[in-house]
Amino acid sequence: MKNYIFKRIILLIPMLIGITLITFIIIHLTPGEFTKINMQMDTRASPDSLARLRQLYGLDKPLHVQYFEWLKRFIKLDFGESFIDNRPVMDKILERLPATLLLNIISLFLIFSFGIIIGVTSAVRRNSFYDRLMMIFTFIGYSMPAFWLALILMLFFGVKLELLPISGMKSIDFEEMNFFEKIFDILSHLILPVFVTSFGGLAYISRYVKSSMVDTLSQQYIKAAYAKGLPEKKVIYRCALKNSLLPLITLLGLSLPGLIGGSFIFETIFAWPGMGRLAYEAAMSFDYPVIMGVVTIAAFLTILGNLIADVLYAVVDPRIRYK
Amino acid sequence: MNKMILTGLTIICLLVMMAVFAPFLSKYDYKEQNILERLQPPSAKHLMGTDEYGRDVFTRMLYGARISMSVGLIAVLISAFIGIILGAISGYFGGVIDNIIMRFVDIVLTIPTLFLILMLVVFLGPSIFNIMFIIGLTSWTDIARIMRAEVMKLKKAEFVDAARLIGLRNRNIIIKHILPNALSPVFVYMTFGISGAILIESGLSFLGLGVQPPEPSWGNILTAGKDYIHSAWWMVAYPGLAIFLSVFGFNMLGEGLRDYLNPKIRKENL
Numbered sequence: 001m002k003n004y005i006f007k008r009i010i011l012l013i014p015m016l017i018g019i020t021l022i023t024f025i026i027i028h029l030t031p032g033e034f035t036k037i038n039m040q041m042d043t044r045a046s047p048d049s050l051a052r053l054r055q056l057y058g059l060d061k062p063l064h065v066q067y068f069e070w071l072k073r074f075i076k077l078d079f080g081e082s083f084i085d086n087r088p089v090m091d092k093i094l095e096r097l098p099a100t101l102l103l104n105i106i107s108l109f110l111i112f113s114f115g116i117i118i119g120v121t122s123a124v125r126r127n128s129f130y131d132r133l134m135m136i137f138t139f140i141g142y143s144m145p146a147f148w149l150a151l152i153l154m155l156f157f158g159v160k161l162e163l164l165p166i167s168g169m170k171s172i173d174f175e176e177m178n179f180f181e182k183i184f185d186i187l188s189h190l191i192l193p194v195f196v197t198s199f200g201g202l203a204y205i206s207r208y209v210k211s212s213m214v215d216t217l218s219q220q221y222i223k224a225a226y227a228k229g230l231p232e233k234k235v236i237y238r239c240a241l242k243n244s245l246l247p248l249i250t251l252l253g254l255s256l257p258g259l260i261g262g263s264f265i266f267e268t269i270f271a272w273p274g275m276g277r278l279a280y281e282a283a284m285s286f287d288y289p290v291i292m293g294v295v296t297i298a299a300f301l302t303i304l305g306n307l308i309a310d311v312l313y314a315v316v317d318p319r320i321r322y323k
Numbered sequence: 324m325n326k327m328i329l330t331g332l333t334i335i336c337l338l339v340m341m342a343v344f345a346p347f348l349s350k351y352d353y354k355e356q357n358i359l360e361r362l363q364p365p366s367a368k369h370l371m372g373t374d375e376y377g378r379d380v381f382t383r384m385l386y387g388a389r390i391s392m393s394v395g396l397i398a399v400l401i402s403a404f405i406g407i408i409l410g411a412i413s414g415y416f417g418g419v420i421d422n423i424i425m426r427f428v429d430i431v432l433t434i435p436t437l438f439l440i441l442m443l444v445v446f447l448g449p450s451i452f453n454i455m456f457i458i459g460l461t462s463w464t465d466i467a468r469i470m471r472a473e474v475m476k477l478k479k480a481e482f483v484d485a486a487r488l489i490g491l492r493n494r495n496i497i498i499k500h501i502l503p504n505a506l507s508p509v510f511v512y513m514t515f516g517i518s519g520a521i522l523i524e525s526g527l528s529f530l531g532l533g534v535q536p537p538e539p540s541w542g543n544i545l546t547a548g549k550d551y552i553h554s555a556w557w558m559v560a561y562p563g564l565a566i567f568l569s570v571f572g573f574n575m576l577g578e579g580l581r582d583y584l585n586p587k588i589r590k591e592n593l
Contacts, residue, residue, distance in 0.1 A: 015430060027446070143571035145563060151563075265526045268530060283442045299434055
């Protein structure tokens, strides 16, 4: 087991190099460039000043030199400074992290709890009216374009009923509020984004739980539990549930990158000041250091999430451990 | 045939007919502006009302169906083409080739797909052609994995041994004997891929990075309507509904096909 984890961690290095190299190549070989975009706005700019600007940002050096310089700094966990406001990329990321974490932890919690409940109850009452209803309900969430749903909800709850704030994370007078008002303010800003994110994610988890539960219920040991005379509730909730929820651990690990990376579409609709929006702004303004930073961190988290999922799975399921 | 396949196919057929017969279903031109009739609510004259330039929304929806659905279809065909070839090579030959291809897949899978798409669209510019290719070039990894697993299973089958014994070349064995048998799970995935691509295009449109107006796509009709949401609900409601219906239809079809092709579930439903 230890050997296995060690091997996986060693594999991280070539993976990260591959990912950052691909991102780097995409950034630098595509036609748009940070300096050119800036120059377009100024008609008096001469080719000479363009060259000086490129030199200033280090964009005039050969590509491999630029990449190695980036790599050298990355080893010291330094992602450089943003082209836009010259602040360290790390600071910008850390500043956006809490908003994304807050939104996604709550959504993920709701998705998993409702997903498990819907999945298990539909598996138990398979092919019933309830099962079909839940399937259609989750399917609608899965097929709904999130920004459309968001628009409609914003219009209805925010504008027509004036019940909920429609964008951002805090009200304008946030600083003057006392502690409880502050919490209430953030919570009310959270309701719509959390609902939209969770509704879309529900189908995946509930389907997964359902098929895993259906599978478990057809196992021999469940028949044995019935044969022994255990009441149905005990068989389902004590014997079957535990075993059918095991594979969920994998999904929990796989949701790690989304948890921290956020989604730029959701965050843009609700003007949520998180990581996804930072990534979006960086891409739109050709802010190379921030793009590299965001992609590297997201990729690292994905690999880490996979690793954690595999290790946890082996820890809870002895059948895998001994293979 | 189960109900899900039927529901999905019905919805998709309706939308495809709308797209194909667009010129016969509407007497307006999707680009023609008429400032005197801007922001008209739905009426007998304009079934879905008019937009901020007085263009007929129903007509734009019909032509939007063409663009949105072909973006979905072509993007998926591109990703299937890459995925099937790489997956088949990887699964059939195994060893070093397999290792190289699969590590490459791992790396591409690790870069957040949506952000990769966003980045490429910003850098290369949002034309219909670019969007199809970018979505296609970034979403082949799952198909490659599915294909590889299928081919690895099939290459141990007796009929493949037989083909090898009579001296067929590798290329012929893969194309003529393995591919036709390995494609069904890929088809299931492709139907989900189409709905995914339609959603991605509309998401990009929402950020102003999708198909560019005046060419209509469901996404950009909706995006234009967003600014008039208080006064002209029809500009938001109909394109949103169309995106939802098409995604719902393709997902239903995919889900139904998956059940249909899975003998364990099929037996139970019979």
